[in-house]
Amino acid sequence: xxxxxxxxxxxxxxxxxxxxxxxxxxxxxxxxxxxxxxxxxxxxxxxxxxxxxxxxxxxxxxxxxxxxxxxxxxxxxxxxxxxxxxxxxxxxxxxxxxxxxxxxxxxxxxxxxxxxxxxxxxxxxxxxxxxxxxxxxxxxxxxxxxxxxxxxxxxxxxxxxxxxxxxxxxxxxxxxxxxxxxxxxxxxxxxxxxxxxxxxxxxxxxxxxxxxxxxxxxxxxxxxxxxxxxxxxxxxxxxxxxxxxxxxxxxxxxxxxxxxxxxxxxxxxxxxxxxxxxxxxxxxxxxxxxxxxxxxxxxxxxxxxxxxxxxxxxxxxxxxxxxxxxxxxxxxxxxxxxxxxxxxxxxxxxxxxxx
Amino acid sequence: xxxxxxxxxxxxxxxxxxxxxxxxxxxxxxxxxxxxxxxxxxxxxxxxxxxxxxxxxxxxxxxxxxxxxxxxxxxxxxxxxxxxxxxxxxxxxxxxxxxxxxxxxxxxxxxxxxxxxxxxxxxxxxxxxxxxxxxxxxxxxxxxxxxxxxxxxxxxxxxxxxxxxxxxxxxxxxxxxxxxxxxxxxxxxxxxxxxxxxxxxxxxxxxxxxxxxxxxxxxxxxxxxxxxxxxxxxxxxxxxxxxxxxxxxxxxxxxxxxxxxxxxxxxxxxxxxxxxxxxxxxxxxxxxxxxxxxxxxxxxxxxxxxxxxxxxxxxxxxxxxxxxxxxxxxxxxxxxxxxxxxxxxxxxxxxxxxxxxxxxxxxxxxxxxxxxxxxxxxxxxxxxxxxxxxxxxxxxxxxxxxxxxxxxxxxxxxxxxxxxxxxxxxxxxxxxxxxxxxxxxxxxxxxxxxxxxxxxxxxxxxxxxxxxxxxxxxxxxxxxxxxxxxxxxxxxxxxxxxxxxxxxxxxxxxxxxxxxxxxxxxxxxxx
Numbered sequence: 060x061x062x063x064x065x066x067x068x069x070x071x072x073x074x075x076x077x078x079x080x081x082x083x084x085x086x087x088x089x090x091x092x093x094x095x096x097x098x099x100x101x102x103x104x105x106x107x108x109x110x111x112x113x114x115x116x117x118x119x120x121x122x123x124x125x126x127x128x129x130x131x132x133x134x135x136x137x138x139x140x141x142x143x144x145x146x147x148x149x150x151x152x153x154x155x156x157x158x159x160x161x162x163x164x165x166x167x168x169x170x171x172x173x174x175x176x177x178x179x180x181x182x183x184x185x186x187x188x189x190x191x192x193x194x195x196x197x198x199x200x201x202x203x204x205x206x207x208x209x210x211x212x213x214x215x216x217x218x219x220x221x222x223x224x225x226x227x228x229x230x231x232x233x234x235x236x237x238x239x240x241x242x243x244x245x246x247x248x249x250x251x252x253x254x255x256x257x258x259x260x261x262x263x264x265x266x267x268x269x270x271x272x273x274x275x276x277x278x279x280x281x282x283x284x285x286x287x288x289x290x291x292x293x294x295x296x297x298x299x300x301x302x303x304x305x306x307x308x309x310x311x312x313x314x315x316x317x318x319x320x321x322x323x324x325x326x327x328x329x330x331x332x333x334x335x336x337x338x339x340x341x342x343x344x345x346x347x348x349x350x351x352x353x354x355x356x357x358x359x360x361x362x363x364x365x366x367x368x369x370x371x372x373x374x375x376x377x378x379x380x381x382x383x384x385x386x387x388x389x390x391x392x393x394x395x396x397x398x399x400x401x402x403x404x405x406x407x408x409x410x411x412x413x414x
Numbered sequence: 415x416x417x418x419x420x421x422x423x424x425x426x427x428x429x430x431x432x433x434x435x436x437x438x439x440x441x442x443x444x445x446x447x448x449x450x451x452x453x454x455x456x457x458x459x460x461x462x463x464x465x466x467x468x469x470x471x472x473x474x475x476x477x478x479x480x481x482x483x484x485x486x487x488x489x490x491x492x493x494x495x496x497x498x499x500x501x502x503x504x505x506x507x508x509x510x511x512x513x514x515x516x517x518x519x520x521x522x523x524x525x526x527x528x529x530x531x532x533x534x535x536x537x538x539x540x541x542x543x544x545x546x547x548x549x550x551x552x553x554x555x556x557x558x559x560x561x562x563x564x565x566x567x568x569x570x571x572x573x574x575x576x577x578x579x580x581x582x583x584x585x586x587x588x589x590x591x592x593x594x595x596x597x598x599x600x601x602x603x604x605x606x607x608x609x610x611x612x613x614x615x616x617x618x619x620x621x622x623x624x625x626x627x628x629x630x631x632x633x634x635x636x637x638x639x640x641x642x643x644x645x646x647x648x649x650x651x652x653x654x655x656x657x658x659x660x661x662x663x664x665x666x667x668x669x670x671x672x673x674x675x676x677x678x679x680x681x682x683x684x685x686x687x688x689x690x691x692x693x694x695x696x697x698x699x700x701x702x703x704x705x706x707x708x709x710x711x712x713x714x715x716x717x718x719x720x721x722x723x724x725x726x727x728x729x730x731x732x733x734x735x736x737x738x739x740x741x742x743x744x745x746x747x748x749x750x751x752x753x754x755x756x757x758x759x760x761x762x763x764x765x766x767x768x769x770x771x772x773x774x775x776x777x778x779x780x781x782x783x784x785x786x787x788x789x790x791x792x793x794x795x796x797x798x799x800x801x802x803x804x805x806x807x808x809x810x811x812x813x814x815x816x817x818x819x820x821x822x823x824x825x826x827x828x829x830x831x832x833x834x835x836x837x838x839x840x841x842x843x844x845x846x847x848x849x850x851x852x853x854x855x856x857x858x859x860x861x862x863x864x865x866x867x868x869x870x871x872x873x874x875x876x877x878x879x880x881x882x883x884x885x886x887x888x889x890x891x892x893x894x895x896x897x898x899x900x901x902x903x904x905x906x907x908x909x910x911x912x913x914x915x916x917x918x919x920x921x922x923x924x925x926x927x928x929x930x931x932x933x934x935x936x937x938x939x940x941x
Contacts, residue, residue, distance in 0.1 A: 209479070210487045210500035214543065222420070229440055230433065308826065308881070310868070312833035320832055328544075330496055335880035337826060339427045374486045381480070 069173045069199065071150070074389060079177065079201070081168060084147035086115070088166050088177050098152065100179030101163035102127065102242055115139055117154055119162025119277055123242060126273045141190060157181035158192035159346050160243030161274055167195050175199040176360065182345065183352040184216060187250040188243070188279050192356075200361035201389065204370030205347040206325050213325055213349040219342040220251045223321065226340055227299065234295045234315040235340065238304035238322040241267050243346050245301055246274045248323050249281045251344070252299070262287035262295060264302035264311070292316055308337070325349065354378055415542060417445055418453045418516045419549035425457070425560040429828035434562065438570035442597070448517040451592025454571070456516070456553055457562040459709075460591055463523050466531055466554040468494055474536055478503055495555060498539075499548035505540040513541045517592065519550065565663040575600025580617040580800040583664055587614035612653040615660045616683055616729050616737070617800035621790060621807035628808065629771045638741065638794055639766040639774055642787040642809055643724055644699045644897070644911065645689035646706070650723060652678035659688075670708045673721050679755035683730035684723070684748075685798075687763070689785060691722035696785040698899040700909060724763045725752065726790075729798055737798040744798065778812065787896060788812040814894035815936050816916055817842065818927045820849055821889040824871040826881045827856070835871040835883065836864055838915065840891050841906070843929045849887055850906040850930060858894070858914030867918065890919035890927050898936045906930060908937065 073080045078090040086096040093110030100106055100116075102123030107116075114121065114133030117140060124132040139145055141164060144153040154164035159180040166177040176197040183192045206213075227235055239245040245267050252261065260283040263271065271281055287300045296316045306312070307320050325345030326332040333341045348356065357365055357379055365379040365386040372388035379386035421441045428434055438457075442450045455461045475484060475498045484501065491497040522534055535554070539547050552558045568586060572579035577600060588609030589596050598604035648667070651658045657678035659668045668675050674688070690697040690705070697719075705711065705719050728748035729737050736744050745765075752762050766789065768774040778789050788811035796806040819840035827836035837856040841849040859867065870889060877884040894916035901909035908930075 208487050208490055209483050209503075210491055210497060212500065212544065226424070229436060310833050310872075318832055328500065329491060331492065333427065337828075337832075337881045339429075339828075341427070371486075371490075374483055377480075377482050377486075 069170065069175060071170055072168075072175060072199075079389075081150055083170060084150040084152070086147065089179065097133070098166055099124070100157065100166060100177070101160055103160070103180070103240075106179065107132075113137065115145075115152070117141055117162040117164050120164070121162075122277060123162060123270070123273055126269055127242075155193045155195050156190035158183060158186060158189060161189045161246070161277060161279065163189060165193075165195065167197070173198050175201065177201045178203055178356075180205070180347055181356075182348045183356065184213060184345075184349075186247055186346070187254060188246045188274065194356060194359045196360050196362060198362050199364045199366065200357060201366040201368060202353065202357065202375070203347065204353065204367045204372050204375045206345065206349050207353060207367065207371040207373075207375040209350045209374065211325060211328055211350050213328070213343055213345050216247075216251055216344045217255065219323075219344050220248075220255045223252075223299075223340065223342060224255060224257060226319065227297075230319060231297045233317045233319045234298055234300055236300040236302055236307055236312065236315055236318045236320055237340070237342065238307040238320070238324075238336075238338070239267070239301050240346075241270045241303060244323055244344070246271060246279060246281060247346065248301065248342075248344065249284070250279070253280075253282050257299070258282060259298065260285045262290060262298055262300040264288065264300070264306050266303050266306070267301055287315075304336075350374075357384070358382065415514050415516050415519055415538075415550060416546045417441070418449070418456070419542075419545040421453060422457075422549050422552070422558050422560055423545060425562060426558075429561075431566065434566060435570045435573060438562070438567060439574040442571065442574055447594055447597055448592035449515050451594065451597065452516045452520050454567050454593065455591035456558065457560065458564045458567050461520060461553070463520065463554050466523075466535060468555055470532055470535070471495070471498055471551060471555065474498075474532060474539070475502065495551035496548060499544050499551060502539050502544075502547055509537070509541045511541060513543070513546055514538050519553070520591075523554065563663045564665045568664060571596070571600060581606070583617050584614050585609050586664070587658070587666075612681075612730075613651050613656060613658045615649060615651070615658075615664055616798075618647065618649065618662055618685070619727075619798050619800060619807065620802040621792075621809040622802055622804065624791065624808040624810040632771075632791075632808075634768065634770050634774070636793055636795070637791045638745070639768055640726065640763045640790045640792070641766065641781070642790045642811070643687040643689060643696060643763070644785045644787045645687040645696075645702055645724075648686055648688045648723060649729075650674065650678060650682075650684040650686065652683075653681050661688075667706075670705060670711050671721055672711065673716055674723055674759055677758040677760060679751060679757040679760070681730075681732050682728065682751065684725055684760075685727035685729060686723040686725040686760070689722050689724060690719050692720060696722075696724075698785055698897070699911065700899045700901050721759065723760045725760055726763050727798060740795040740797065741792050742794040778810065781812065786812070811896065814896055814912075814916075815898065816892055816894050817852075817933055817936070818890050818919060818922065819852060819893050820887045820924045820927045821871075821885055821891055822849055822851055822887060824867075824883050824885060831864075834864055834868040836868070838867070838891065840893060841887075842927060842933055843925075845929070845931065852904070852906045852908060852930075852933065853893065853895070853910040853913040855891075855893060855913045855915050858916060859918065863918055888924050890922040890924055891915050892917040892919055898933065900937060908933060 071082045077087055077092045077094050079088045086098055087094045088098045089100055089106040090097050095112045097111040098115045099120055102120050107124050109128045109131035111133045113135045115137045118138040121136050121138055139154050141154050141156050144151055151169040153167040155167050157163040157165045157179050159182055165179055168175045174197040176195050180203050181192050239248050249261055262285050265288045271284055275281055312318050319340055320338045321340030321342055322336055322338045323342040323344040325347055327341035327343045361384055365384050366389040367375045368389040376386045376388055424437050425434055479501055487501050488497045526534055538550055568582050569579050572582045585607055595607040599606050647662045649660045657675040658666055659671050659674055661667050690701040728744050731747055791808040793806050819842050821838055822841045823839040824835035825837040827834055839851050839854045841851040844850050871883055871885055874886040875883045876886055893913050895910035895913040897911045899909050
């Protein structure tokens with residue numbers, strides 16, 4: 060073994076019941092229960108839990124947490140802008156853009172000559188509502204694997220939006236209602252529609268309004284948004300409405316004239332998920348890396364070792380091992396279950412009873 | 415091919431008939447020849463490409479993809495064509511040709527020898543996107559099933575071209591894909607195509623349901639009565655020693671019924687009911703079912719489920735079109751034809767004699783035969799007119815049977831009903847105290863009752879499976895149905911014909927709903 064090799068795997072990183080633990084700095088990354096010190100990669104409910112004593116995150120993520128969790132968003136909140144670094148207990152912590160949602164970050168940890176990158180959730184497809192993913196070469200790459208099978212390959216999102224707009228033109232008397240997650244997907248779909256030249260008002264289910272306002276406050280323009288709730292039923296014919304996925308399966312839908320139900324999610328790539336969800340207009344638009352981007356990223360950044368977490372680990376571990384890397388599945392609990400109406404794309408079709 | 419793939423996907427996910435019509439019309443309006451014609455042919459399973467096998471597709475993908483990754487993916491997706499469509503890796507060198515058109519795929523595959531097919535397929539898979547690859551694989555390994563009947567496709571074309579669907583129906587038979595002369599006519603660039611022979615379908619004449627107070631104003635002397643048999647309505651067309659059998663939707667079902675086609679009594683067009691008959695006794699509908707919806711038929715099926723046509727009407731005899739003649743004249747010609755030719759596997763639908771409506775009602779009430787749905791009343795002077803002309807023919811169905819069943823599952827509807835649980839599965843009690851499903855119904859209630867049912871379902875859900883909810887077995891539904899037959903395809907062993915919700919018994923305790931044993935006493939004799 061070369062004397063220049065860093066100590067891999069690093070003994071200062073451990074998996075605890077609460078999540079990934081950085082011992083010298085005494086902090087957890089995206090802990091699944093309340094802890095004294097947490098680094099939070101982004102604002103989705105399964106990553107940003109309430110009740111931590113001290114939270115370190117990007118200013119955008121802290122704003123999102125404050126909007127969602129109120130005074131449970133962390134006792135002490137410390138911002139660390141994308142690109143900035145901080146040293147805690149001899150560990151240098153830097154946040155690099157992850158391209159997942161507004162404020163989302165990868166956590167770059169340097170300690171004892173070894174660099175670990177925790178990807179958090181990420182994507183590499185272009186997204187006008189957040190900073191683009193930055194590949195950071197490292198010794199250990201801890202990657203998400205939500206879409207860690209080679210059948211998950213997301214098509215360009217603008218093509219999906221074009222399909223939506225064709226259906227909109229073909230069925231001008233129907234209301235198109237698209238199921239979207241409140242944080243990220245909602246604003247991205249709006250931005251994609253605007254980029255495609257759709258400048259009519261977009262109608263929102265009440266549960267989506269708060270996060271759109273946060274995005275606008277943080278400088279993401281979304282065009283004219285109107286509440287769908289309380290709008291005149293007839294006025295909604297021929298309009299596009301966004302709603303949380305659960306609402307598109309609920310009586311809430313009864314207020315829309317002849318709705319055509321769509322959903323924007325990477326899971327829409329698979330027919331059985333489409334059938335199960337009962338949607339008429341599946342849009343394969345995801346905020347997670349697809350198989351091609353997961354593997355490309357491993358090729359670009361991982362120098363020695365890959366740890367695979369939350370998702371379909373087997374295929375990605377197999378891939379990394381085939382590239383001569385040391386790879387293993389990291390079982391972190393808490394990321395593979397639906398955690399509420401707007402958790403994220405962690406599960407294909409949330410059970411209706413949970414909504 | 416890409417456009418065809420988009421159409422397939424949209425059709426597959428669109429439950430509404432009117433939306434399907436619009437998608438089809440949009441496709442033919444915006445797609446050039448010959449691709450639009452091949453799309454219609456592919457949807458109605460008239461392309462006939464069968465020279466690729468799943469094994470060939472599997473071999474192609476395994477040459478390209480790591481076997482472990484393929485196995486994990488196939489296991490997850492569960493469908494070979496879909497797995498291959500999604501996993502197919504981009505070629506190392508980007509193809510310099512655009513994606514193939516549907517017409518190109520059909521032409522080249524039809525002309526290709528077996529050894530050339532893998533190479534063609536591989537080249538196309540490289541040039542298509544995931545949706546296009548899926549459509550291609552489904553096209554060559556089996557018909558894409560997206561709920562488009564021949565009738566629906568013809569209706570879409572007729573609506574789009576501003577022609578009556580019956581006109582299109584009559585000349586359809588002489589057409590072959592990609593239907594260039596048809597599109598020329600529908601676009602007003604040419605006259606109607608002339609059929610090559612007389613094996614085309616004549617549009618069916620249908621009956622209207624008899625309403626309770628209709629009889630009072632109808633003259634019994636003007637009407638003839640026949641039994642309404644529970645099979646499928648068909649038309650037999652014989653011409654020049656060849657024969658065709660059409661179902662009511664316009665589908666040519668001849669290949670599945672060689673026994674009937676072989677029995678055609680010369681040049682004629684006959685209207686009748688397709689049944690299974692053994693030793694002169696009509697079997698229940700469930701006995702006919704194994705013969706339906708197939709491309710071919712086995713010797714065993716031919717033997718075990720012998721098909722038969724009970725003849726109702728004669729539309730054409732020789733080169734004489736009889737459709738404008740009165741029913742009584744056509745009937746006399748039909749009787750003479752049957753007496754003269756004595757065709758195998760066919761007989762006359764007997765006329766039921768009666769003098770007044772009360773007598774006929776008594777006859778109708780006494781009918782308990784397995785395959786009788788009720789009576790048909792036909793005006794003796796009625797011409798054979800396409801569609802459902804008012805006042806000419808009536809169907810007078812037998813009073814329905816009823817049973818009290820317990821609601822077990824509910825499923826969300828589609829379109830206007832998408833927000834409501836509107837499809838209901840119900841069951842009856844077995845002796846061991848468990849419920850067994852006996853049927854499914856999604857009509858028979860008012861909008862207000864539907865909203866009440868929806869509320870009840872939501873507040874009594876015990877489990878959900880995707881769009882389906884299992885509910886507490888506590889609500890009794892009075893189900894009306896036309897008949898009850900043995901069925902090996904249902905766990906309960908019985909199947910209802912045309913079940914609908916007759917009444918919601920909010921008041922009745924579930925324990926007092928019917929038992930399976932009681933239901934079985936309603937089984938039609940001989941089943």
